[in-house]
Amino acid sequence: AAGAKGKSLYDRLGGKGAITAVVDTFVGNVGGDKRINGYFATTDIPKLKMHLVNQICEAAGGPCTYTGRTMKQTHAGMGVDEAAFNALVEDLVKALDHHKVGKAEKDELLGILGPMKSDIVEKK
Numbered sequence: 001a002a003g004a005k006g007k008s009l010y011d012r013l014g015g016k017g018a019i020t021a022v023v024d025t026f027v028g029n030v031g032g033d034k035r036i037n038g039y040f041a042t043t044d045i046p047k048l049k050m051h052l053v054n055q056i057c058e059a060a061g062g063p064c065t066y067t068g069r070t071m072k073q074t075h076a077g078m079g080v081d082e083a084a085f086n087a088l089v090e091d092l093v094k095a096l097d098h099h100k101v102g103k104a105e106k107d108e109l110l111g112i113l114g115p116m117k118s119d120i121v122e123k124k
């Protein structure tokens, strides 16, 4: 949602098209990342991208609805550890930088996704 100061994060990111472009690059980075791509070996990638776009769009105040499972349900039993989580965030930051997302928007988005860590990481 837009705050008193103006545009929502969704608008500042550039809307759904820009978010889709970032997610495409992000998932491409993850696919090429030997540290973590094994986790996604049997994943339906187009569906994953669709869920990520809607999740980010909705969290950023955009007109989307996330229809996937909770972060806890989704990642339960995967054995994701801190190193895997950090690798994925690195791949996301690379995608945001590739698309020249500004620092404020980048920090804001990472600030929304970061707290999900406790529902995703289950191994030290």
Ligand code: HEM
Binding pocket: 036, 039, 040, 042, 043, 044, 048, 051, 052, 055, 067, 068, 069, 070, 074, 075, 078, 080, 084, 085, 086, 088, 113, 114, 116, 117, 120
């Ligand atoms: C803030 C970080 C993360 C976010 C926001 C996130 C978000 C999501 C979302 C929205 C889905 C789709 C949910 C659904 O299918 O209902 C998903 C699936 C998945 N995530 Fe994550 N995730 C994160 C971190 C990670 C990490 C660190 C790993 C492993 C290195 C991981 C591995 C997976 C895998 C393998 C799937 C697909 C599961 C399947 O095939 O059904 N995720 N994630």
